[in-house]
Amino acid sequence: MTATPDEAPLTLDQQLCFSLYATSRLLTRAYQPLLEPMGITYPQYIVLMILWEEAPCPVSRICQRALLNTNTLTPLLKRLEQLGYVSRQRRAGDERVVEIGLTAAGAALQAQCRCIPAELLKGAGMPLENLQALKAQLDELLRAMLAQEAVGGDPA
Numbered sequence: 001m002t003a004t005p006d007e008a009p010l011t012l013d014q015q016l017c018f019s020l021y022a023t024s025r026l027l028t029r030a031y032q033p034l035l036e037p038m039g040i041t042y043p044q045y046i047v048l049m050i051l052w053e054e055a056p057c058p059v060s061r062i063c064q065r066a067l068l069n070t071n072t073l074t075p076l077l078k079r080l081e082q083l084g085y086v087s088r089q090r091r092a093g094d095e096r097v098v099e100i101g102l103t104a105a106g107a108a109l110q111a112q113c114r115c116i117p118a119e120l121l122k123g124a125g126m127p128l129e130n131l132q133a134l135k136a137q138l139d140e141l142l143r144a145m146l147a148q149e150a151v152g153g154d155p156a
Contacts, residue, residue, distance in 0.1 A: 020138075030123055034116050038109060039083060043068075044076055045113070048102075051086065052110045056101035058091070085109060 012018050031042045040048070043066075050065045051057070063073055077100060080086040085106035091097035124131060 027120070030120055031116070034119055038112060040080075040085075040109075041076075044080055045116075047073070047076055047080065048085065048106065048109060048113070051100060051102050051106065056089075056099045059098045059100060062100060080106070 028042045031045065035042065035045055046066050047062060050062050054061065054065075059070065059073060059077070062068075062077075063070055066073065068076075077086060077088060081088055083105075084103055087101045087103055089099050089101065091099050121128065121131065126134075
């Protein structure tokens with residue numbers, strides 16, 4: 001008989017959060033040698049992917065898409081600006097809004113990054129179909145937790 005979550009022993013191997021955390025750390029680490037030649041980190045890569053889809057866009061939109069707080073995102077954006085990949089500009093109609101755009105170098109970086117997903121799949125050790133199913137399940141879990149958070153509930 002399988003124990004319910006309330007009855008399960010409090011062991012690390014029983015925790016969904018640890019499996020997600022450990023897998024996330026290892027996956028992020030796998031990105032490092034692929035991103036290093038461009039001089040960017042994984043969180044910067046996430047921001048660039050958002051901008052490749054939506055640039056220019058306000059900082060608030062990047063925060064929303066990346067699930068990051070402004071105080072976490074601001075240093076990332078400053079570093080990407082120093083690297084010459086993004087530009088920051090106040091919105092003409094509303095000076096409170098900072099819009100982030102891609103520079104020519106930032107847009108060109110997209111072509112260099114196109115091979116990254118395929119490289120990571122090679123090292124995943126699982127069939128593509130399994131990874132796609134896992135992603136769909138994780139997306140469902142993420143949506144449910146975000147919805148729970150939005151109504152002020154406890155996501156656990």
